Amino acid sequence: MLFQKKNEQKRYSLPDNVLLKAEDLRVNIKIDGAVLNAVRGIDLELKSCETLGLVGESGCGKSVTSKEVIGINPSNCSSTGSILFKRKDGTVLNLLELERDGAEYRAIRGNEIAMIFQEPMTAFSPLYTIGNQMSEIILIHHPEATKKDAKEKIIEMMKLVGIANPEIRFDQYPHEFSGGMLQRALIAMMLSNEPDLLIADEPTTALDVTIQAQILDLMKRLQSELGMSILFITHDLGIVASMCQRVAVMYLGEIVEFGSVRQIFHNPKHPYTGNLLRSLPRIDSDREEKLYAIKGVVPVPVDLPEACGFHERCEQCMEGICDKRFPPVIEVEPGHFVRCALYGKSEG
Amino acid sequence: MKSEFLRFVIKKFLIMVLTVFLISLAVFYIITLPPGDFLTNYVGQLQAAGESVSQETIDKLKAVYGLDQPFIVQYWKWVTNIVFHGDFGYSFLWKMPVTSVIQAYIVPTIVLSLVTMLFTYLISIPIGIYSAVHQYSLGDYLFTSIGFIGMAVPNFLLGIILMFIAFKLTGDTMLGFFSAKYQTAPWSLEKFIDLLKHCIIPILVIGLMNTCGLMRTMRSQMLDELSKNYTLAARAKGLKMRVIRYKYCVRAAINPIAASIGWSLVNIFTGTTIVAIVLNLPSMGRVMYDALLDQDMYLAGSWLFLMAIMTVIGTFLSDILLAWLDPRARKEYIQG
Numbered sequence: 001m002l003f004q005k006k007n008e009q010k011r012y013s014l015p016d017n018v019l020l021k022a023e024d025l026r027v028n029i030k031i032d033g034a035v036l037n038a039v040r041g042i043d044l045e046l047k048s049c050e051t052l053g054l055v056g057e058s059g060c061g062k063s064v065t066s067k068e069v070i071g072i073n074p075s076n077c078s079s080t081g082s083i084l085f086k087r088k089d090g091t092v093l094n095l096l097e098l099e100r101d102g103a104e105y106r107a108i109r110g111n112e113i114a115m116i117f118q119e120p121m122t123a124f125s126p127l128y129t130i131g132n133q134m135s136e137i138i139l140i141h142h143p144e145a146t147k148k149d150a151k152e153k154i155i156e157m158m159k160l161v162g163i164a165n166p167e168i169r170f171d172q173y174p175h176e177f178s179g180g181m182l183q184r185a186l187i188a189m190m191l192s193n194e195p196d197l198l199i200a201d202e203p204t205t206a207l208d209v210t211i212q213a214q215i216l217d218l219m220k221r222l223q224s225e226l227g228m229s230i231l232f233i234t235h236d237l238g239i240v241a242s243m244c245q246r247v248a249v250m251y252l253g254e255i256v257e258f259g260s261v262r263q264i265f266h267n268p269k270h271p272y273t274g275n276l277l278r279s280l281p282r283i284d285s286d287r288e289e290k291l292y293a294i295k296g297v298v299p300v301p302v303d304l305p306e307a308c309g310f311h312e313r314c315e316q317c318m319e320g321i322c323d324k325r326f327p328p329v330i331e332v333e334p335g336h337f338v339r340c341a342l343y344g345k346s347e348g
Numbered sequence: 349m350k351s352e353f354l355r356f357v358i359k360k361f362l363i364m365v366l367t368v369f370l371i372s373l374a375v376f377y378i379i380t381l382p383p384g385d386f387l388t389n390y391v392g393q394l395q396a397a398g399e400s401v402s403q404e405t406i407d408k409l410k411a412v413y414g415l416d417q418p419f420i421v422q423y424w425k426w427v428t429n430i431v432f433h434g435d436f437g438y439s440f441l442w443k444m445p446v447t448s449v450i451q452a453y454i455v456p457t458i459v460l461s462l463v464t465m466l467f468t469y470l471i472s473i474p475i476g477i478y479s480a481v482h483q484y485s486l487g488d489y490l491f492t493s494i495g496f497i498g499m500a501v502p503n504f505l506l507g508i509i510l511m512f513i514a515f516k517l518t519g520d521t522m523l524g525f526f527s528a529k530y531q532t533a534p535w536s537l538e539k540f541i542d543l544l545k546h547c548i549i550p551i552l553v554i555g556l557m558n559t560c561g562l563m564r565t566m567r568s569q570m571l572d573e574l575s576k577n578y579t580l581a582a583r584a585k586g587l588k589m590r591v592i593r594y595k596y597c598v599r600a601a602i603n604p605i606a607a608s609i610g611w612s613l614v615n616i617f618t619g620t621t622i623v624a625i626v627l628n629l630p631s632m633g634r635v636m637y638d639a640l641l642d643q644d645m646y647l648a649g650s651w652l653f654l655m656a657i658m659t660v661i662g663t664f665l666s667d668i669l670l671a672w673l674d675p676r677a678r679k680e681y682i683q684g
Contacts, residue, residue: 072583101589110585122577125596126676137585173675189585 012084012092019196019229020046020069025081025096027064027073027253037301038064040253040309041081046197051223051230053240053261055276056250059298062233065250066199069231070115071095071105088112088196111141114190115199119206120182124174131170134158134189141193157188160225161218180211184218191222198223199231204239216243237280241265246335249273252309253301259336269338271314308341316342353678357668364664371656376423379649385415386440386643426646437646441639446650449635456525457632461616463547464555468616472559473605476566477598480574491563498560504626507553511627514549522549523628553623554616562605569601599673607670610662618655 014021027039039061046052054062067073069083083095087108098105117123124133131154138150145153151170158166161184174182183203190198200219204212216239223230232243240247240261247264249257249272257270268274278292296313308314311322321341330344331337387409391401410416414425429435436446479488514522524531525546530539573579574597582592621633632651639648671678 067580070584072580101583106586106588108586109583110587115581115584117577117581119577123581125578125582125600127596127599127674133582136582136587140586173679175676175679186581 012094014084014086014092017047018045019048019086020044020231021084022065022069023082023084025065025068025079025083027061027068027077027079029064030076030078034302037304038077038253039068039079040301040304042248042250042253042255044248044255046229046231048196049223049227049229050246051232051244053244053247054231054233054250055235055237055240055247057235057298060250061253061301062250063201066115066201066231066233069095069197070109070113070199071098071100072109072115073100075100085113085197107141110137110190110195111193112195113197113199114193114195115201116183116186116190116203118202120186120203121174121179121206123186124182126174129171129173130177130185131172134170134185134192137189137192153192154188157192158185160222161185161188163188179207180215183207183211183215187215187218187222191226191228194226195228197229197231199233201233202235205234205236212239219243237265237276249276252298252304254309254339255337256310256340257336257338259333263333263336267333267336269332269336269343270310270340271316271342272310275315308339318342353671356671356678360664360667364660367660368657371660372427372653373423375649375652375656376426377419379645379652380419380422382643386645387415389643390440426649430650436650439639439644439647441642441644441647446647449647450632450650450654453630453632453635456630457617457620460547460550460554460620460629460631461613464551464558464616465613467551468555468558468562468612469605471555472562473566473602476563477570477593477601479563479567480570480601481593483571488567492567495560495563498556499564501556503553503557504622506556507549507623507626510549510552522546525629550620550623550627550629553627554620558612558616565605566601569604570597573597573600603670603674606673607666609669610664610666611659612662614655614659614662617658 022042022044024041024043025039026037026041029036029038042065044052044054044065054065056062064073064077068077068079069085073079079096081096084092085095085108086092093108095105095108098108124130131151134154134157135147135150138145138153139147142149155166155170158169163169163181163184169177169181169185177185187203198219203219204215207215219230220243222228230243232240234240244261246260247258248255249264249270251272257264257268257273264273265277268277272294275292275294279294281291294313299309299312305323306325308317308322308327311317314322317323318341327339327341328344329337329339332343387406390409391406394401407416414422417425426437429437434447436450438444439446439449442449475491479491482488511521511523514520520527522545525543526539527542527546530542533539574593578596579592582596583589618633620629620631621637623629624631624633625637636648636651638644639651
């Protein structure tokens with residue numbers, strides 16, 4: 001059995017410029033006997049050094065997807081499909097085959113795939129100094145490193161992300177940091193092993209707007225200096241426009257539209273994407289006009305019918321079609337995919 | 349940082365001294381509060397026995413015990429004797445100084461309390477951690493059930509049941525601290541083993557309720573910590589679950605328990621009264637109970653006062669422990 005599995009692992013390969021590829025990824029969450037279909041078969045591809053935006057409303061499965069990539073979903077989550085990841089040495093692994101907290105996965109986490117979080121204030125334990133917690137990431141992945149080496153590296157990283165007086169900051173506790181400074185510290189820590197992939201789960205949502213801009217600029221600068229891919233999870237389309245090259249729009253555990261930022265923003269095909277863009281406040285809009293809101297709420301993903309997930313809220317819903325079967329994925333223009341029954345019929 | 353911490357400790361200590369002074373005043377006031385005093389009782393008993401007691405004798409006795417003086421004078425005498433001579437007054441009931449009575453009973457009481465406490469923490473913390481880490485497993489359900497039963501059963505009832513079981517098994521009800529044949533025997537290994545045997549039931553009975561409570565507290569604290577965001581971040585950097593659990597979660601979950609360690613000792617101390625009566629243990633709880641019934645004011649007052657001092661010292665130690673364990677509390681205490 002073990003032998004077979006090893007053979008299987010060798011078979012995987014990815015094109016040269018592709019770092020991560022998820023295929024038919026499904027994540028189910030068991031809660032009180034019910035099964036929540038949080039992620040319902042998504043395909044995702046992330047190129048080297050690109051920033052891919054994953055957007056959608058709360059509860060659409062974007063956080064679960066990102067946590068599945070780095071393998072930190074809680075134990076009541078189970079997944080199928082595959083997530084192929086190209087390691088630094090060029091070998092390609094299916095991350096879903098690894099034991100969640102096993103040695104192999106842990107060697108990748110924080111080293112080749114890193115993650116930053118929505119609330120930097122809670123990402124550190126209040127009981128240990130920032131330096132202590134940041135040094136760990138060096139000590140885990142470089143067993144030969146001494147505490148002194150780790151401290152040097154961390155202080156260098158703190159300087160890189162713009163934390164003033166890093167020598168003093170190193171020995172301070174999280175409650176002595178501001179939210180923005182903590183996010184900088186978290187970024188510094190997570191990037192200290194120069195990972196190929198950084199997952200950013202709404203890293204600026206909990207920060208105020210000026211700090212937001214600083215953190216985004218910092219991430220862009222670090223990306224060009226260190227050369228990494230970023231999977232950027234957000235519900236803020238403004239951030240997507242300024243940060244990302246490509247965007248995946250998620251709704252109810254599915255990717256409903258995928259394309260370049262230009263394609264999505266200028267030529268949205270899926271009604272949901274269109275609605276999302278319409279619900280953005282615009283600086284040149286008529287003041288009297290009420291801000292657009294998508295009607296209804298995201299359904300709870302339990303025992304969903306065989307239908308388009310958006311049909312109940314869609315203004316262009318076609319009865320007998322949208323509520324009767326899954327819409328197919330159509331490539332409407334090169335690199336621009338949409339999962340909607342409005343398209344494809346005319347083309348074939 | 350070090351000098352700030354020292355200043356914090358000194359500040360806390362001064363507050364503690366002030367608190368103890370106020371408590372001594374309150375305690376003395378309370379024990380003189382009930383109508384009558386030990387002499388009235390004593391004279392009543394003598395008269396009931398058919399002896400005639402002249403007013404002269406009563407006045408003489410009152411003067412000897414200082415009972416004819418006003419409250420403040422009595423209090424002042426009591427406090428200065430404690431502070432300058434270590435003299436807590438005279439027990440009318442035992443007809444000897446209060447210090448001698450306390451000395452005779454305090455050692456077994458403290459030993460029993462400390463051992464019980466150790467037992468409580470050694471059992472409940474690991475079980476709490478296990479239950480949280482293996483939430484909803486068979487083991488968790490088992491410990492949870494035992495925990496709830498343990499909390500629900502009144503401990504004197506448990507004492508009686510255990511005595512019955514002990515009697516069925518060994519023919520000895522394990523009452524008191526020693527078997528009859530070792531009661532007056534000089535200390536020897538056999539006597540010590542006998543003491544240990546007799547400690548099992550009291551420790552179980554006194555410790556069980558606290559153990560179950562602490563177990564639940566530890567479990568819920570631990571679950572709380574395990575679900576916090578920092579565990580996600582720690583996993584994301586590649587840390588082992590074991591390290592996350594013990595370096596981060598246990599350390600954080602244990603804080604509230606550490607903070608309560610000071611007064612939980614007093615709880616065990618005072619909570620043993622009923623158990624001590626049921627199990628016929630010569631512990632201070634029993635002595636205190638009798639002293640209160642017979643209005644043996646200096647003994648009762650001294651005992652109350654000692655308990656209060658222990659509570660205050662316990663709180664003081666808890667504060668320092670918490671400040672030492674939790675950097676946030678340290679900051680708050682030192683600056684606030």
